[in-house]
Amino acid sequence: MKMKFRSILWVVVILLVMVVLVGCGGNTPSDATSSEVPAAESVNIIENIRSAGVIRIAVPEDTPLFGITTADGIQEGYDVEVAQMLAQDMGVELELVPVSSANRIPYLTSGKVDLVISSMGIKPERAEVIDFSNAYAPFFWAVYGPADLDVSNIQDASAYKVGATLGTLEETAYTEAAGLGATNIQRYDDQATTVQAFLTGQVDLIVTGNAIAAGIIADHPEMNVETKFVLQQSPCHVGVRRGEEGLLTWVNAFIYVHTLNGDLDNLSIKWFGEPLPDFPNW
Structure with a gap:
C-alpha cells in the first residue's frame, strides 16, 4: 500500500514539474519580446x-x-x-x-x-x-526708426507704417500690443525683405531684434536709426x-x-x- 502511495506521489510530482516547466517555457518568448521592445524604442x-x-x-x-x-x-x-x-x-x-x-x-x-x-x-x-x-x-525685440520720428510707445507708432517679419516672436508681440485690428502693420515673409522695406522707405518703422538693428545702424549711419522702445527680452x-x-x-x-x-x-x-x-x- 505504501509503495503504491509513493508511486502515485511521484507521478503527481513529475506532472507538477512538467506543468511548471511548460509554464516557464511558455513565458520565455513573451519575456524576450518585452525586453526587446524597450531596447528598440530607446534610440540614442x-x-x-x-x-x-x-x-x-x-x-x-x-x-x-x-x-x-x-x-x-x-x-x-x-x-x-x-x-x-x-x-x-x-x-x-x-x-x-x-x-x-x-x-x-x-x-x-x-x-x-x-x-x-x-x-x-x-x-x-x-x-x-x-x-x-x-x-x-x-x-530682445524693439521698434526702431529714424531719430526725427517722435515715437516712444505703441500708441505713437500707430501713426506710422510698421514692418515686421511674419511668424516671428517680435511680430506676434507687436500685433498683441497694437491690437489685432491694427492696420498699420506690414508683414513680410523673411527678415531680409522686412529690412529692405525699411531701408527703401516702404515702412517708417521696423520691429526687429537687437542684432538685426545693430547691422542696420552700422551699415546705414545716414539713416540715424535709433531704438524707439523695447517690446520684450527674449x-x-x-x-x-x-x-x-x-x-x-x-x-x-x-x-x-x-x-x-x-x-x-x-x-x-x-x-x-x-x-x-x-x-x-x-
Whole structure:
C-alpha cells in the first residue's frame, strides 16, 4: 500500500514539474519580446549622429549677426560659430542647413535637421512641439526708426507704417500690443525683405531684434536709426526634437561648459559688442 502511495506521489510530482516547466517555457518568448521592445524604442540619437559622422544643424539664412548666407554662399554669424563649436565637441562633421523663421521648426520635427540654432526664443506654443535648451545668446525685440520720428510707445507708432517679419516672436508681440485690428502693420515673409522695406522707405518703422538693428545702424549711419522702445527680452535657445532627452542634456552641458570657459562671452563680444547677460532660468 505504501509503495503504491509513493508511486502515485511521484507521478503527481513529475506532472507538477512538467506543468511548471511548460509554464516557464511558455513565458520565455513573451519575456524576450518585452525586453526587446524597450531596447528598440530607446534610440540614442547621439550614437546615431556619431555613427553617421555628421550633425545637421539649422541656422539663420537672413538674420544679420546671428546667421546670413553671403554672396559666395558661405554661412556666417554667431549661430553659425556656435554650431561649428558644437559639432567639434561632438567629434563629427557639420552640415549647415539655412532656414527662415517660418520653416525652422518644421525642419526639426520632420527630421531634416538634428538641431535648430537659429536665434529662436521660447513661447508656450513652440514648447508644445519641440524642446528647448538653456539660453545661449542674448536677444530682445524693439521698434526702431529714424531719430526725427517722435515715437516712444505703441500708441505713437500707430501713426506710422510698421514692418515686421511674419511668424516671428517680435511680430506676434507687436500685433498683441497694437491690437489685432491694427492696420498699420506690414508683414513680410523673411527678415531680409522686412529690412529692405525699411531701408527703401516702404515702412517708417521696423520691429526687429537687437542684432538685426545693430547691422542696420552700422551699415546705414545716414539713416540715424535709433531704438524707439523695447517690446520684450527674449534670449535664444537651441531647439531639440521632443523625446530626445539625451541630446538635450548634451546640448545643455555644451552650453554650460562654454559659458564657464568664456567661449560664448567671446563670441557675443565679437558679434554683438557685449558679453552675455545673466539669463533667466529655464
